Amino acid sequence: MIDGLRRIARGIAILTFAVSPILVSCRSAPESPTGQALYLQYCASCHGESGDGNGSLAASLRRPPSDLRLIAKRHGGRLDEGYVMQHIDGRRAVAEHGTREMPVWGAVFESERQREDYPGYISLLHARALTDYLRSIQQE
Numbered sequence: 001m002i003d004g005l006r007r008i009a010r011g012i013a014i015l016t017f018a019v020s021p022i023l024v025s026c027r028s029a030p031e032s033p034t035g036q037a038l039y040l041q042y043c044a045s046c047h048g049e050s051g052d053g054n055g056s057l058a059a060s061l062r063r064p065p066s067d068l069r070l071i072a073k074r075h076g077g078r079l080d081e082g083y084v085m086q087h088i089d090g091r092r093a094v095a096e097h098g099t100r101e102m103p104v105w106g107a108v109f110e111s112e113r114q115r116e117d118y119p120g121y122i123s124l125l126h127a128r129a130l131t132d133y134l135r136s137i138q139q140e
Contacts, residue, residue, distance in 0.1 A: 035133025038126055042105060043068075051137045072138045079135050088127045105130075 033041075040049065046061065048054040051068035058065050072079040089106030109123035116122065 032122075032125060032129065035129035035131070035136075038130050039133050042103075042108075043130070046102075051134070068134055069137050069139045071134060073140065077140075079138055081131050081135075084131045084134060085127045088130050089123070 039051075043051075044055055045057045046053075046055040046065040047068050048058070048065075053065045053067040055065060071084060075083070087102075090102065090104035091106050106123045106127060109126045110119045113119040113122045
């Protein structure tokens with residue numbers, strides 16, 4: 001009887017050990033893209049790979065894209081994260097910007113993740129990652 005219980009316990013242990021990596025991988029959330037990866041995918045075509053405003057589509061726009069490396073410089077040496085995130089998200093109109101050529105990225109990010117849990121939260125995380133990346137490329 002004890003021998004049978006040991007075999008069952010050993011079988012359960014082996015099964016648990018074999019199945020646990022599968023269960024863990026099923027629960028793992030997909031990796032979030034970095035701010036730089038998001039920037040290269042969504043922003044570089046207009047703002048340029050370095051953020052200088054000279055992307056491949058820049059010449060086709062009515063207003064030239066801004067040099068994103070100079071955001072802080074244009075605002076007294078401080079990168080206002082809320083301002084940047086609102087501009088990326090785009091759903092809050094900023095009167096000083098006039099008509100908006102830049103896509104409403106918050107809505108784009110959200111619609112791309114519609115089938116996932118919390119698409120609005122993911123959209124916010126993308127705007128946050130992009131803002132952090134833009135902070136890293138600021139010039140004096």
